[in-house]
Amino acid sequence: MPATDTILDIQALTIRFHTRQGLVSAVDGLDLALRRCCVLGLVGESGCGKTVMSHALIRIEAPGRIEGGRISFFGRDGAAVMLDALDPGGSTIRRIRWKEIAMVFQEPMTSFGPQHTIGAQIGEAMALHGIASGRALQSAVVASLQSVGMPRPEQTARQYPHQLSGGMRQRAMIAMALSCHPNILIADEPTTALDVSTESQILELLRERQAELGMSILYISHNLGVVAQIAHEVAVMYLGRIVERAPVGVLFASPKHPYTRALLRSIPRVDRDCSGSIEGLSGNIPEPFARPAGCSFHPRCPDRLVGICDQVAPALRRMDDGSEVCCHLYRECAHG
C-alpha cells in the first residue's frame, strides 16, 4: 500500500520495442514512486530508458509497448487511475495529459511547431483544458509568459519559435507546461541544450515555481551536478531498472550501488587533487539484444560476486538511512 502522499506509483513496469532485429526491453521491471511536492531526480546514461519511461507516464511510449507492470496516478481527489490500462488515444488520458501531468522536453529548438506563434501554442493548451477561453485567453497566455520571467511577454506571444533564443524558448516551454497548473511536471533533460548560465536560471525558475505551485517534478538528467541542485530525492537508472534511490543528501554522501559510486567518482571535483586521471567506468553499455544474466550491471561492476551477481537479479533492499538499492552487496536492514 503506497504512502498517502504518493502521487505516482510505478510497479514492475516493462516496456518493450518489437524491432525487426529483435525484442528490446527498454524498461525492465522498474519500480519508482513519486511523492507530492517533491522533486525526484532520475539519473542515468543515454539509452538506459529514462525518456521511454517518462513518455509511458502520459502514454506516448509508442512504438514501444507496455508489457507488464502498473502505473498508478493519484489525482487531487485521491482516486487512483491506472495509467497503463488507459487507451492511449482515448479521452481519459487526453484529459490527464498536460492538466495533471505536463512535460518539458529536451529540445527547445524543435519542441514548438514552426508554423504557429508561441502565444497560439500556449493558448491552445489552455483552451483545450478549460483554463481560459475567449478574450481572457490572450491575457492568460501573457500572464503565463510573465510568470517564467519573459522580459516582454506580449511581444513574445506574437513571435514564432525560430525568432527566440534557446533559453527563451525553454522558458516559453516551461510557461506552456505550467499553464494548466499540473500536479506533476516531467522535465526531460530541459537544460542539456543550454549554456551554463541559462541553465542555472532555468533551474532557479523551476525551483521557484515548484515551491509556489506545490507540484511534483520528475527531473530527468544524465548530469548529477544539475540533479544535486534541484532534487529532493534521486533515483539512479541502469538498463531499464532503478538500481538505487535515496534522498539527495544521502545519495551523494554515501552512494551504495557500485554504478552510483562510479558515476560520482567520475565527476571532476574542484576541491580534490586533480593529479590523477578521472576514473571512468570500464566497459560499455551492453547491446540491447545481449542483456547480461543476473544483475544487468555485473559485467562492469568492480565489486561483483562471482556466482551470485551473474546468476540472480537482485531485489530492491531498503536501508536504514532511507535509501533503497538493488544490489547483492547489501543486506536488507532488520526493520524493512
Add this chain to the structure above:
Amino acid sequence: MARNGQSGALLLRYVLKRLLWAAVVLVLVSFFAFLVIQLPPGDFLDSYVEQLSRSGMGVDSATLVALRHAYGLDRPMVVQYWEWVTRFLHGDMGVSLLYVKKVNVIILERLPWTLLVTTSSMLLMYAISIPVGIYAARRQYSLGDFAASLVGFVGMATPGFLLALVMMWLAYLAFGVSLGGLQSPQFMQQAWSWAKLKDLLWHLPVPLFVVAIAGMANLIRTMRATLLDELGKPYVTTARAKGLKEGVLIWRYPVRAALNPIISSGGWLLAELFSGETVAGIVLGLPTIGPVMYRALLAEDMYLAASCVMVMSVLTVIGFLVSDIVLAFTDPRIRLS
C-alpha cells in the same frame, strides 16, 4: 496569427521582389519564343510563298523583296525582336498560315479550355494526393500504402501519351467508341446549357486523369516522405503530450509543415501540367493550346508556335509567382527572413 506592421512591410517587399523577378524571367522567355520563330530555315515569308506555290500561285522576286521589306524581315534580328515583342504586348501575335486566322484569335479560343483543364487537373491533383499521402504516411507499410505507392510508381513510369492511349483503348473496348475531345460534336456550336455542361463533365475525367497522373504520383510520394519526416519531429510529441486528439494534431502541426514543399512546388507543377496537357491534348484531341502548338511546329507555322510557347510560359510564371506568394503567407519563416 497576429501580424504587426513590420511583418506586413516585409511581406510587401517580398511580393515586389517576386514581381520584379517575374518580369525578368518573362523577358528571357520572350527571347526563347523569338528564337523558336527563327529556328526553322527561312522565315515566315518563305513559308507563305511555299504555301502559295503549292496552291498554284506564285510570287515574283521583286514583290518578294518588297513584301520582305514591308514586313520588316530584312532588318537586323534585334529590331525584329523588338517589333515582335511590342506587337505581342499589344495583342498582335501575327498570323497563322495553318489555320488562316490571326494567332490571337486562335489563342483566345483555346485559352479558356486550357485554363479549365489545367486548373481542374491541379485541383484534382491536390485533392487526391494530399489525403492519400497523409494516409500512406500514417499507415506506413499497410495495404493502402502499398497500393498508393504502386499507383504512384506506375503513374510516374508511364509516358503521358501511353497512358492516354491505354485509357482510350479501354474506353474503346468498353464502349466501342473513341472517347476524345472535351465535347461531343453536337454540342460544339451550341450555346451553353445544362445538357452541354453534363456532356462536358462526362468527357472531363479521362483527360484530367491523364494530365494529372504524373504530377499526382510525385505529389503523393513527396507528401508521404515529408510527412514521415515531420511526424518524427519533437513538436509532434509535444502536441500529443498536450492532450490534443491525434487527428487534430496531425493536421494542425506536421501536415501544415509538410504542406510547405507542396505549395512551393506549385509553380513547377504547373509547368509539368502544361507538358501533360500538350501530350494528352494531342492524343485525346482536346481544344487546348498544347496540341495547336504541336501542329504549328509540324507545319512550320512559327508565329503560332512561338505565341503558344509564350502564353504557356507566361501562365507558368504566374503560377510560380502565386505559389511563392502563397508560401510567404503560410510559412512565417520565409516572410520574416
Add this chain to the structure above:
Amino acid sequence: MTDTAASRHSASQWQLMWAKFKDHKLALVSLGVLGVFYSIALLGPFLAPCDSWQTSRFTFAPPARIHVFHNGRLMRPFVYGMKMTSDPRTFERSIAPDKSTVLPVRFFVRGAEYEWLWLVRGNLHLFGVDSGGQINLLGTDILGRDCFSRDIVSTQISVTVGLVGVFITFVLGCLIGGVSGYYGGVVDNVLQRFMEFVTCLPTIPMWMALGAAIPAQWSNLKVYFAITVILALRSWTGLSRQVRSKLLQLRDEDYIIAAKVAGASDSRIILTHLLPGFASYLIVSLTLEIPRMILGETTLSFFGLGLRPPTVSWGVLLQDAQNLAAISVYPWLMFPAIMVVVCVLAFNFLGDGLRDAADPYKE
C-alpha cells in the same frame, strides 16, 4: 571487438553505401533488370534473329509459337513456317502456321549482316532459323518486319540516349552550379535567374519546339546527338541547383572548417572533403534523371519530333500503336510500352535505393 565490427567502424563511405544498398531488395532487383537492358543494348543485333529493316509479305503476323512436338514426335524446339490463306467466303486474308514447314531453332546462326557498335561487321546471331524462314517471337508489324528484332535494336537506342544525355547534364550542371555556388554574389544571382527561367518553360513544349528545329536533312547520328542535347538542356537545372546548394552548404560545414583550421590546402579540401560529401548525391540525381530523359525521348519520337526512321527507338515503334483498332487486334505491337515502363521503374527504384543508401542518417 570482433573483426567485422571493427571493419564496420572504419569502413569507407562507399563500403557503407554498398552495405546499405544491399538491404534494399527492390533496388537490387532493379539493378539486375537494368543489367539485362544494357546487355541487350550492348549485344544488340547479335540477339536479334532477323534484320530489323527486312520487310516481308507477312504483315501483322502473330507471335510465333515454339513447339517441341511435331506429328506426335518429340523434336528439338522449332517453329512452323507461315503461309497466307484466304477465307473462301469472305476473301479475308490471314496468316496461318504452315505445318508442312518445320524450322528448327538453331543457336549461333549465321544470318543477316550487321554492324556491331558501328565498328565490327558480323553476321552471327544468338539464335535463328535456316535462311528462307523467319522466326517472329513477337510477331511482325505493318511492313512485315520482325518486332522482336526491332524491339531489341530500339532498346539499344533508347537506353543509351539516357546515358549520353545524362553525361551532358552532368557537365553542364556541375559547371554552372559549381560556378554559381563557388563565386556567389552577382554571378550566382544571374545564373540562378537563368536557371529559373529555364524551369519556367514547360518541358515537353520546349523539347518539341527545339526538336522541330532539327533540320530534316541531318544524318541519323547528328539527330541522335541533337536529341540528347535538347533533353539535357532541360535537365541540367535540377543538377546545378543541387551542386550549388551542396557547395554553399558544405563550405560552412564544421568538418570543412576543421580541415581549414588543421591547415589543409584548398585543393585538398575540395578533393578529399567536399567532393565525397556530394558525390553520392550527384550519383543519385543523375540516376533519377536518366528515366526522365528516356521518357522524354520516347515522347518526342512518338510525336515525330525526335528520332526519325530508319532509326528505331521505343517511341518510334510506339507510333504504330496509335491506331486503336490495330492494337486490339495486334497487341504485340505494344511490347515496347512494357519495356519503357519497366526500364523507367527500374531506374526509379535504383535511384531510390541509392538515395537511401547515401543518406548516412536515414534509418
